Amino acid sequence: MATVKDIAKIVGVSTATVSNVLNGRIGAAGPAKTREIFEVAESLHYRPNSLAKSLKQQKTNSIGVITEDLTVFNTPEIVDGIDEYCEENNYEIILANMRLFKRYNNDFTDTPKHQQLFNMMISNMAAKQVEGIIYVGYHSREVTYLPSRINVPFVYAYCYPKEQIYSSVLFNDEVAAYKVTKLLLKKKHKKIGVISGPRLNITAQWRLRGYQRALHEQNIPYNEMIVCYGEWDRENGYRHTDELIDAGVTAIFAFSDRIAGGVYKRCLEKGITIGKDVSLFGYDNIDWCEGYTPPLSSVAPPLNEMGRKSAELVFTQIKQQKMPSMAECKPILLNCEIYERASITSLL
Amino acid sequence: MATVKDIAKIVGVSTATVSNVLNGRIGAAGPAKTREIFEVAESLHYRPNSLAKSLKQQKTNSIGVITEDLTVFNTPEIVDGIDEYCEENNYEIILANMRLFKRYNNDFTDTPKHQQLFNMMISNMAAKQVEGIIYVGYHSREVTYLPSRINVPFVYAYCYPKEQIYSSVLFNDEVAAYKVTKLLLKKKHKKIGVISGPRLNITAQWRLRGYQRALHEQNIPYNEMIVCYGEWDRENGYRHTDELIDAGVTAIFAFSDRIAGGVYKRCLEKGITIGKDVSLFGYDNIDWCEGYTPPLSSVAPPLNEMGRKSAELVFTQIKQQKMPSMAECKPILLNCEIYERASITSLL
DNA sequence: TTGAAAGCGCTAACAT
């Protein structure tokens, strides 16, 4: 690679002049020399060495992004949002992927091993002099990892820290579930079954709360007999369809699209037509929603926006040159979008 | 951030000694000093500045990964494979995402604008002193972009360059389609319909060739009446189901899982049971294959392996210190895996 | 308008 020195030698000026000219300092050299410097730089395919530049300037214009697992379906879209925002602000991303799924055989309990890997990644980022770090979870949850003695802005996306001393960006499950339930109520559904994720899952709990609030507003008593729990998978939906149908629900709110997939399957077997005999709502708005017959109504988390917002927070903190206050570290909850498709119908 | 200088000052030795000790040069200092250096480094939370280190050593231990679009379904898994291999070799990834889809409204013809963006990305990577670059396409195809005057190893993954002067890694569509067809033939299907992607698409053409070869081996004449073309989407599958069924096919080979999705939909409407009345094979092995009723048989491209292989090629070239020969630049075609699920059945 | 020189943090050849 050609260096400023090479150019300086050829043109017969000092490296300082070359640097100044190339960086657009007007009047750094006479017009003739200026042009020559550009020409030589061009012909040598000169590219400033960003390592040297950053080292000198003590500024890298880069932020680190640590993903728990890049291959988990929502992650790339969040990273994309971060990337987009960074590009607009002339920053670059250093990406590190923990590969939690493959590395630990899907064991996601936060073990010391995880903590160690986490520390390593942070350490690496610090070594690269990133000006901020965004930690992208694979799924909305509380993570126990805290960056130890880090002196750069740190933001959690799609997850939140045990202690609220760092910012985090999530989406509002309660409001989304409230909206969905209200929508179903408006369509005259009075008996709305729920197939939730695990009972202890915080996300599931928030969604349930939104569901309850909507019912409450309409003075419909909460009936726990038509609320089922299980994993986030198809199997769960499949298993609980019968009891909900038997209980006489006219609509089912599945807390994930995969769960909804199980409902489709079971209904097909039972000869029940979704969108006619029973209404169905999912959650996540995965690609395949449009692929179901009929297409599945669903809740779309604002993934791209979460990415952008996280980046925005990081930049704000970079500019402020100080850690955010406790108050500023309250998780930011963005709103989801509700997609109404043929899987739901109005009664009457 | 603490530096070697800080440590040196506190311990009362030279920076050289600190550096040597910290880098494990045994006997670089007496046991007492050695221990003290480590202690001080620890207490200062010292992290060597990798910019300075790389600059000095003229070696970054990093390779660049340029994705056409990180959010396109197959991309993350490929990147994951690259990442995995790099980690094993103590290299790191610098990721840059072109965001082709969002940036250009899904216009994927290789325009001058694309070329310009491509050059910018390469240029950026070069500035960061990456030791090699992997370009990850969003879909198997020929790309016209060539890295101009790059002096580091360059490998195309999931796409291949116009001129074969760089390595590329893809998967073998012909062999995969051959295997699928052969499998269906073995199950006594004689009349196997095809719903292909666009007629001019190179991938579609290779798959069709595999299909034809398998038929040819069994002396079954190729019947173009039962081969349909269209987009890679559900609509295409939906539209062509009737004519294939009417033509009396007992099995349908859809060249993408999304196309297969359309077949499911139409069959559901017609009261035809897939996996019983008609067998169905897809391609891509998307997550949702297991979600269809019955689960869709499909072809899984070796994404992770493609990533690993690309990285391997880069490392080989880095070690060789020279550009690969033309012969070495023949595209590497990895084999896909065939997943047989309940969507196909044996006749008799 | 131009350049000399210092220095970012680190390492490595070469003293001592």
Added chain:
DNA sequence: ATGTTAGCGCTTTCAA
């Protein structure tokens, strides 16, 4: 066993 020194490529005072 430990230190001196030079230098990676760049920017940036400060001086001429």
